[in-house]
Every structure is written in C-alpha cells, then in structure tokens.
Amino acid sequence: MARVLIVEDEEPLSLVLRYNLEAEGYEVETCLRGDEADTRLKESPPDLLVLDWMLPGLSGIELCRRLRARQETERLPIIMLTARGEESERIRGLSTGADDYVVKPFSMPELMARVRAMLRRTRPELVSTLLRAGDIELDRETHRVRRSNREVHLGPTEFRLLEFLMQSPGRVFSREQLLDGVWGRDVYVDERTVDVHVGRLRKAINRGRDKDPIRTVRGSGYSFDDQFAGAVV
Numbered sequence: 001m002a003r004v005l006i007v008e009d010e011e012p013l014s015l016v017l018r019y020n021l022e023a024e025g026y027e028v029e030t031c032l033r034g035d036e037a038d039t040r041l042k043e044s045p046p047d048l049l050v051l052d053w054m055l056p057g058l059s060g061i062e063l064c065r066r067l068r069a070r071q072e073t074e075r076l077p078i079i080m081l082t083a084r085g086e087e088s089e090r091i092r093g094l095s096t097g098a099d100d101y102v103v104k105p106f107s108m109p110e111l112m113a114r115v116r117a118m119l120r121r122t123r124p125e126l127v128s129t130l131l132r133a134g135d136i137e138l139d140r141e142t143h144r145v146r147r148s149n150r151e152v153h154l155g156p157t158e159f160r161l162l163e164f165l166m167q168s169p170g171r172v173f174s175r176e177q178l179l180d181g182v183w184g185r186d187v188y189v190d191e192r193t194v195d196v197h198v199g200r201l202r203k204a205i206n207r208g209r210d211k212d213p214i215r216t217v218r219g220s221g222y223s224f225d226d227q228f229a230g231a232v233v
Contacts, residue, residue, distance in 0.1 A: 024112055026115075079115065160182045169225070
C-alpha cells in the first residue's frame with residue numbers, strides 16, 4: 001500500500017484530498033504546516049508527497065528545496081498544488097524540484113490520475129495488483145497468497161505484514177516501523193506483538209524445506225530477503 005502525505009493548510013481541501021486518496025486504497029497522512037511537515041518527512045518519508053505552495057511556518061517551495069537537498073528525499077515524488085497559474089510560476093515550482101504541478105481549482109479525478117501515474121513510474125510495486133517474489137505470489141485484490149501453486153491461508157494481519165515486507169525487498173524494518181506500517185499509528189500494540197505475527201506468518205508460508213523469505217536482523221528487526229525476491233522460479 002502506497003503512503004501519501006498531504007501538506008495543505010486549507011483544512012476542508014485537505015479532508016477532501018484525504019477522503020479521495022483513501023478511497024483509492026492509499027494510506028494517507030495530513031499536515032497543515034510546512035515546518036511540521038519538514039520534521040515528519042525527516043522521520044518517515046512517504047511514497048508520494050502532495051504539497052501546497054503557500055503554507056504557514058515554511059513555504060512549499062522552500063520545503064521542496066530542502067527535500068531535494070537531502071539524500072533520503074532527493075527522489076521523493078512531489079506533486080505541487082498552487083493557485084499560481086502563470087507560466088513563470090509553474091517553471092519556478094518545477095525547477096525547484098516538484099515532479100508535477102496542479103493549479104487550483106483542479107479536477108479531483110485528474111489529480112487522482114496524476115497520483116496513480118506518478119506512482120506507476122516511481123514505485124510500480126506499490127500500485128500493481130500482484131506482488132511476486134521467488135515462488136510467492138500475493139494478490140492485493142483477492143487477498144490471496146500462493147507459494148509454488150499452493151494456496152497459503154493468512155489472517156488479515158499476516159497478509160498486511162507480508163504485503164508490507166514484499167514491497168521493499170532487502171530493507172530492514174524495525175518493530176516500531178512495522179507497527180506503524182501494518183497496524184497504523186493510531187493503534188497501540190506492544191512491539192512483542194510483531195514477533196508473534198511474524199512467527200505465524202512464517203509458519204503459514206514455510207513448509208518442509210521451503211526457504212524462509214523473512215530475515216531476522218538481530219537488534220534491528222525484520223526484512224524480506226532480497227536474494228529470495230530475486231530468485232528465478
């Protein structure tokens with residue numbers, strides 16, 4: 001599931017954007033101030049940023065400039081929203097580092113199409129229906145998982161956990177990051193719960209001599225083995 005951060009100080013517009021993006025299946029966070037967004041982006045960059053030009057605390061243009069100067073966010077996809085429609089302002093926004101530019105008032109279906117198109121280019125694994133790695137196939141639409149033509153029965157949490165890990169092969173996630181990504185920030189769950197669900201997931205997907213695709217990184221967390229993900233079946 002792709003994570004989208006909306007930075008927009010007009011709260012009614014922010015709510016409408018959130019509603020429409022969540023209806024498309026994205027995980028959405030919102031922020032009303034540029035300086036607050038800057039802090040949040042340092043902690044946990046999303047997969048795509050919808051950024052207003054005029055913001056309290058820190059302007060969208062300045063925030064965009066800062067993001068492009070940082071290694072962690074230099075490639076972060078950014079769609080800029082603005083009431084400025086002049087060609088010179090559009091050029092300024094794009095030259096600062098925005099990937100796309102939408103002038104207010106805009107068509108919501110058009111913006112949703114731009115979001116989908118940008119994620120297809122930058123994070124295709126997040127928007128495709130099927131995730132495949134080695135002999136494992138996960139279908140987001142039917143919520144089914146198969147391994148070597150054997151159907152794997154997973155509970156809802158184990159399914160989300162596998163999906164989250166498969167989206168970023170090789171990346172090590174701490175238990176806290178897995179809690180945020182799978183359970184959500186608004187739900188309090190003890191970190192030890194992650195270990196329990198990883199154990200259940202392993203038990204369901206591994207049979208006999210199957211290679212375990214989930215790697216435990218001592219002192220850090222868990223990762224979906226990138227060598228397994230690249231295996232030819």
